[in-house]
Structures are given as C-alpha cells and as structure tokens.
Amino acid sequence: MNIGQAASAAGVSAKMIRYYESIGLVNSAARSGGNYRMYGEADIHTLRFIxxxxAMGFSMAQIxxxxxxxxxxxxxxATVKAIAERRIQELDARIAALxxxxxxxxxxxxxxEGGHRPACPILDEIGGAAQPQRLAAHATRH
Structure with a gap:
C-alpha cells in the first residue's frame, strides 16, 4: 500500500510516517517502480505500535x-516494566505540577472580584507582586 493508505490504516499522518523514517524509528519503505513508498502489514503494525x-506519552527515545x-x-x-514505571513516575510528577x-x-x-476595579490577584501573581509562600499555603488549603 502507498503512504496515504498506510497512514489511514495505521492512524497516523503521512507526514509523521516520513518523520519516523527520517529519524530511523521505522525502516525506510520499499519503493515502487514509480518511486512511491510502499508499506506492508508489518510496517502498519509498527506504525500502530508507535x-x-x-498516546501513552512515551518520548521518541523511549519509543x-x-x-x-x-x-x-x-x-x-523487567526491562519493559522499568521503562513503564519510569513513565508512570514522569506522569505522576506532571500531574502533581498541574x-x-x-x-x-x-x-x-x-x-x-472580577468587577470594574483594577486590583487583580491573578495579574499580581503573574507579575510577581504576590507573596509566593502565602499564596502557596492558601492554594494547598483551599
């Protein structure tokens, strides 16, 4: 199948397939007589895996x-499990930060207040006028 068909079958864009090939994440596709990329079921399986x-948030290096x-x-x-557990730790840290x-x-x-007055604690915080320790203490209690 050509790159458009492969993209559709794998659920990725043709641009992403080319990118994965360029960084060596997938093998370069075989070429047709007209020099079009041609993909087989094994390629589609790999693209779906990627x-x-x-979708689980793994980095390209992890993938x-x-x-x-x-x-x-x-x-x-055990090696696969260790990679998954590292990803879970990364997600937990991200969840905590968010x-x-x-x-x-x-x-x-x-x-x-959200009214017509100019005072705004949101802008004060972003601008650095709020006291971070006091703000953090209030944020975790409420």
Missing part, C-alpha cells in the same frame, strides 16, 4: 527502546 506508545524490545523475542520483561497550577489558579480566581 501511535499507541505516543525507540520499546520497539527494540518489542522486536526482540528474547527480551526481559494540580499545583490548578490549585493556585483556583485560589486566585476565587479571590479576584
């Missing part, structure tokens, strides 16, 4: 490592 790994492990039938599952941002914005939003 898409699912990306490269996962592909190598996926293709190595003698792999140790929760902190949300709590701060929620606190600031609740303390902003």
């Amino acid at each position: 898409g699912r790994a990306r 490269r490592e996962l592909i190598g492990l996926w293709q190595n039938k003698r792999r140790a599952s 929760t902190g941002m949300r709590d701060t914005l929620l606190y600031l939003s609740r303390h902003c």
